[in-house]
Amino acid sequence: MSWWAWVAIAAAVLAVAALVLGIVLLRRQQELRGRLGLDGRPPQTPGDAQAAVDGPEQPGRLIAFVANPTKPDVEMLRKEILVAVADGRMPEMLWLETSVEDPGVGQARQAVAAGADIVVAMGGDGTVRAVAEALVGTGVPMGLLPLGTGNLLARNLDLPIGNPLSALEIALTGIDRAIDVGWVRILDGGPGPVPARAGSPVAELDPMELDPTRWPTDADPDDDAPGDELSEHIFLVIAGLGFDAAMVADTDLGLKARVGWIAYFMSGVRHLHGRRLRALVRLDDRPPTALRLRSLLVGNCGRLPGGLTLLPDAVLDDGWLDVAAIDTRGGVAGWAQLFGEVVLQGVGVRAELPAKIGRIDHARARRVLVRVSTPEHVQVDGDVIGTARALSAHIQAGGLVVRVPKP
16 A cells, blocks of 8 residues: 555544544533533533522522633623523623723622622633732632633643633532732832942842842731732732743734744743843842842742643642742753753652753742842733832732632
């Protein structure tokens, strides 16, 4: 048999496999629509899902949706949910849409004021962050319908990605879990470089003298109180300064819309040969440490798209921030070694080799202070919030309640 005949057979096998997979997924979607009462017919089977959406024992239940109208599937989901509510197959619903001026904070606060029993964030990571900011400390649970590019928190909560009906089922019928949230405050956005100073601990560039009076004094927040909305930014997954934030800032939005999170990696290639940063980092009340690095990450959890895990020890509800200082030398070879270390971390293997040219150093703290020599981009959960020469971060333990799958 010729080679082209084998190619034809392989193509036919792949086509059949794709057809079977499509049928399975279609049936799964139809099943979920029936269980949630979104298909215009009576529920297919009784059970927890139907009891949660139209059980007579919960006559006053109010579900609020805070939706980003620019995301795919939002309009379809809105129409189906409205029909289900009108038919009495779902409880009362409050629908609120985000805007450029208000990405979800005000809408989520409106939902809480209206007495919502749960507020569902429908959109990407920016929408999730905004809704979370409004819900911190209220005890009102947040559900997630991940419709964005990274969907970072959803991945770390083991929520389904790319299947909004499954996510909706969990939002309506799952269990509540209290998780930590992180807060970042830009203390100095400085327009220019810090002057060089001879004999400083970081050579020609002095991010900050070791004199303790030079360290910010306002980074002593109450860990049990929400952040100051005028100066602090919430993060649920990872905040970063340096290479990672520059990569996010330089990502082409049109390419991101077409290829998703892969656009971040394509942007990252353009920054592989960027300069290393000189920084001073202080964890809790420990003395400041001088570092050379590419990125400093402060995280609440560490799972990223593509199966990568940057912070393998991070747990969403342990009351700690996990800190990773990422550095490479040696050009592409250093980045290759670093990528290999990240992959190994994801499967539970630590590469403890001496003199590595690509490395990740891990630590833990409840408060972090950072000073760098020149203004660097800062990102929180994939959103750039500005540039900084100094910033602080702290953890708020158990500040947010989220809806997660039943065990």
